Amino acid sequence: MRIKEILKEKGMTQQELADKMGKSRQALDRQLKGKLLVDTAQDIADALGVSITELFEKRPEAVLKCPHCGKEIHIKIE
Numbered sequence: 001m002r003i004k005e006i007l008k009e010k011g012m013t014q015q016e017l018a019d020k021m022g023k024s025r026q027a028l029d030r031q032l033k034g035k036l037l038v039d040t041a042q043d044i045a046d047a048l049g050v051s052i053t054e055l056f057e058k059r060p061e062a063v064l065k066c067p068h069c070g071k072e073i074h075i076k077i078e
Contacts, residue, residue: 006048020047
């Protein structure tokens with residue numbers, strides 16, 4: 001899931017998300033670590049202002065190798 005990534009993109013903390021949902025951070029954390037129910041996923045999507053599918057989609061990423069050192073360079077495509 002991309003919840004942490006979306007939080008970072010929006011400049012939000014998990015505490016702020018929990019507050020918007022009317023839950024404690026600990027309760028939200030437990031739900032994220034367990035099996036996420038569809039209703040909870042929809043509540044998270046609503047609080048983040050994204051579609052539910054965005055919580056689960058992987059963003060395309062290009063991986064290149066540096067011609068000098070051989071290290072991988074990851075580029076997110078948006």
